[in-house]
Amino acid sequence: MGEGGRVYIADLAIGPVALRDDGSIEEYELFPRSVDEAVTEALRLEEEGFTLAHEKLGKKLVESGVGSLVVESEDTARHFSKLGLSVKVEPGNNVALSARERLVSLGVELGFFGSEDDALSWLYEVEVEYTRRKLRGAAQKRDMLAAQAIRAIDDIDKTVNLFVARLREWYSIHFPELNDLVREHEDYVKIVSAVGHRDNITVERLVDLGFSEEKARRIAEAAKQSIGADLSEIDIQAVQTLARITSELYQLRRRLTEYIEQVMNEVAPNITALVGPLLGARLISLAGGLDKLARMPASTIQVLGAEKALFRALRTGGKPPKHGIIFQYPDIHRSPKWQRGKIARALAAKLAIAAKVDAFTGRFIGDKLREELRRRIAEIKKIYAKPPKRKREEKPPQPRRARPPRRGRPPRRRRGGRR
CATH class of the missing domain: 1.10.287.4070 (Helix Hairpins)
Structure with missing residues (x-):
């Protein structure tokens, strides 16, 4: 253990590591290997200064008899203090900086990485995902x-x-x-x-x-x-x-x-890739925000903007609308009437996915969604190339009503009746 029993906590991309004065490892608690989970832990550390891995590491240090810690932030110090540890804050201390410089070798030593190439590939994916989520968080309120x-x-x-x-x-x-x-x-x-x-x-x-x-x-x-x-x-x-x-x-x-094109490419790139910036912005406007749009089912997105027609149909028992504002999508309004409802349903399903990805992950899968939608539209146009045959509606027989008597004349008596 280091001089005076002090241990330095280095916050690394692979998880918090407790180091002695000479840089040797005292204890460690690694993040999950999954890129998504590792980035989630890194963002939590940035916001709160503490993660579940830090809590587990702190308990290990208490059990091993470590009484004094050196950390780099006040938030981290406050959480470790709750575990009964004596904590000192030294931002950018030499031990932590040295650990970050040899992150790859430490990761291989601790078994987190299989090799140096594996480490570089994983760190690249983490950096890209981390940057994407940070940009998404900054742009989230711009919807x-x-x-x-x-x-x-x-x-x-x-x-x-x-x-x-x-x-x-x-x-x-x-x-x-x-x-x-x-x-x-x-x-x-x-x-x-x-x-x-x-x-x-x-x-x-x-x-x-x-x-x-x-x-x-x-x-x-x-x-x-x-x-x-x-x-x-x-x-x-x-x-x-x-x-x-x-x-x-x-x-x-x-x-x-x-x-709008600039803002939508930042806030909702997947929705923009599917329907363009203007129609995408109209959908967000009608929904009341990107988060609300992301929580809507595809059936609701399909009829956004046609609420009056929908409620009228529910009230009168008529046919509900097949599409709302997404009628502006070229492949819908340029298609024959009997294909529009099916294309609108397919588009709404992809929009529901795109909105959820834009709102909650920030990943870009717009090209994939657009290609899947094109294939589905081509399939609809092939299967339903001709209009469906109209079904004859057989009306039930109406009861015959007696003719009213003419004015000024008594009703005619049946032949053979009483006079």
Whole structure:
């Protein structure tokens, strides 16, 4: 035993080890060999300063008569003190630093590793898993940021639709032909905000705005022959102000979309790999958070966003909806009606797995889930290529009702009856 009976506790990736002053091993208690369990113990040590392995090691030291310990953190010292040991805190002491430098050889000596190559491979896996979980923990509270951002995009879409409708009606007083020539709202807004008066519309300016030369020529000719009213400069400026604000909303929507992509790749990479960042953020928003989404069964995820239709079906006994917001998934809304429910069920099952992995482990299995989903969709399209035959519903015979008597006439008597 070391001078004065002191023992140093070195917290290593393989578990806590008690060392003498000369670096020789006094006692040890190793973590489980499983990478997941070892990382879990390491994270617990970082958060609480103590693990079950530390408690077992402390009891061994008490039984062997060790009375004085040197540890590196106050939390560890507090827990060892409860076992009746005298503890001193020396962060970064030489004995612990030396033990970490020779971690591989110590692990082989204690039988935790079979060889040096085995040690390096295991330590690499632990470091990757540890980093992934730390990143997951840091990003865990950011799921609602993505939810708020997608709600902001929905609000922007509503506002833009209102503004564009008003802008088209307003500018049509001056240049009504443009309404039919330019169907895309953003292109319409771009022309009004950049050009303004129809007399300023030229082929060159429209080409600079991104229009093809043929379309630019058609718009320019229509502007010269327009039957719209002439507007003053003040009137045009008012219309352009609305157009510029609408154009800024389009730009804001694009920036928020990029932001959601970044956040979703950090918070929910598996969900993003399956359905993309925007639809994934909508699912998190509807569920009320990633943790809540992870605790939902696949059947609930399948109808998220269609709660009104579901409750109406339960109340009236009608057919329940086959899908909710996941209808936006391309392979669902582009498929025939008789395939959509089956594809939605398959997608919801994979989303349930992806949400649980994103919420509780942080591992990335999105590629695997996406490939499995593609195979299942291909199988559905092959098996159910033709619509199912409709079953004839045989109506039960309805009882004949007696015809009501005509007004003003007595009921007719049966032949042979009493007069």
